[in-house]
Amino acid sequence: MEKNGSQTVKFFSGKEIPVELHKVRIVQKLHLKPIEERLQAIEEGGYNTFLLNTKDIFLDMLTDSGTNAMSDNQVSSMLQADDAYAGSQSYYKMENALHEVFGQKYVLPVHQGRAAENIISQTFIKKGDVIPMNYHFTTTKAHMELNGAQILEIYTDEALKIKSNVPFKGNIDIQKLKDVIKKYGKEHVPFVRMEASTNLIGGQPFSIQNMRDVKKVAQENGIMFILDASLIGEKAYFIKQREPEFKNTSIKDILLTMCGFADIVYFSSPKVSSTRGGGICTNNKELYMKMRDLVPLYEGFLTYGGMSVREIEAMAVGLMETTDETVISQSPSFIAYAVNELDSLGIPVITPPGALGCHIDSMGFLPHVPQQEYPAGALPAALYLVSGCRGMERGTISSVRLEDGTDLLADVELLRLAFPRRVFTLSQTMYLIDRINWLYHNRDLVGGLRFVEEPPVLRFFMGRLEPTSDWPQKLMKKFKADFGDSL
DSSP states (O other): OOOOGGGEEEOTTSOEEEOOOSOOOSOOOOOOOOHHHHHHHHHHTTTOGGGOOGGGOSSBOSOSTTTSOOOHHHHHHGGGOOOOSSSOHHHHHHHHHHHHHHOOSEEEEESSHHHHHHHHHHHHOOTTOEEEESOOOHHHHHHHHHTTOEEEEOBOTTTTOSSOOOSOTTOBOHHHHHHHHHHHOGGGOOEEEEESEEGGGTSEEOOHHHHHHHHHHHHHTTOEEEEEOTTHHHHHHHHHHHOGGGTTSOHHHHHHHHHHTOSEEEEEGGGTTSSSOEEEEESOHHHHHHHHTHHHHHTOOTTTTTSOHHHHHHHHHHHHHTTOHHHHTHHHHHHHHHHHHHHHTTOOBOSSOOSSEEEEEHHHHOTTSOGGGOHHHHHHHHHHHHHOOBOEEESSTTSOBOTTSOBOOOSOOEEEEEOOTTOOOHHHHHHHHHHHHHHHHTGGGOOOEEEEEOOSSSHHHHOEEEESSSHHHHHHHHHHHHHTTOO
């Protein structure tokens, strides 16, 4: 079992348990409704967990975006906000924090990460370009394709393996990168993108050595290197835990090392500083000037970028807290606990544990459900029904439909259970594991889904589906037989 830094302690029994290194001073009431009401809720939501109402949810593990718990220092900082349209002092606090934490001089604020993707894509992509990356994210792919680029995922052979002990499954294959540049020509590769923790394949990180190798190839060919810094704090934690060269290096220095390789760093603030918003930063003034004029056009003035100044104040504090190992290790340690417990029960999960959440292999969990019937959509619907816990599909529903009417089948079909920073307790995590275990033992009852309402773009957000049979009713009947009136 991987050691998880200061966040994990060994009990007298020999078991290692993640311990919350914070105390809870403000609480928010949760609801655990009867299974009959949960069935009604998932039916009304079109079997899409995005369309569930939070009043019907017990543990909301859909995402960590905007759901992390802010610290007391972040909340108190919001009272100091400078409510100015232009030249707000709150902005300069954020700018200084980005200088210190990312080592970047020029900053463009945006309202969230996909806004940064829009500006970068509009500025640097032309029709016919190709963008090599370790793996795509849904909005990244959409923005870049809208601007005429083709996405090329050049991951290593280990990346898509469900069970693995390779610590850096998010690495780029260097030979594949060289082959892409040779095939398409460096003039058609405006930049290489690396995502700090590959969202769609289990939150897997890349190594700094791989980053060095990618940077060298890019630099030799005059190609920009862009870092998507979402979850970069947790990524730095993995580097410290898994890359021997950095085991005695501070989180702050690891962050500066990573960002130092990038020509442009962009980020979604919910995945960095536990606030809403985002930003683009660079040390290259020429690149900054190319992007600058799009911020007032799409986002707002240059010193607020579509965010409230209160969020900007909290972001500045949160960025500094990202250098604190106690803060950034809590989510990975809880994820590792869940993954290791589920793995010990024989339940197919992505290993090694990654960032953002625990990822269950839906095709391994539901091998009888054809991929065309969306096992990664059926599994979160089934889990919600038996537990009240909301996870998220990361598979073919998150993909696209081709011109011939068929689905572009995803490389992997995952149920993502996000663990936002400092939100859930160990007993809640144990409840989740128990309900997943029960569902696994009754997995033959779960069937597939089909679309009844399908948006043409990013269909996983608003699409509605229905079961291919009456399997939800059969699952509820078995649950009630085993648990009685227990929730």
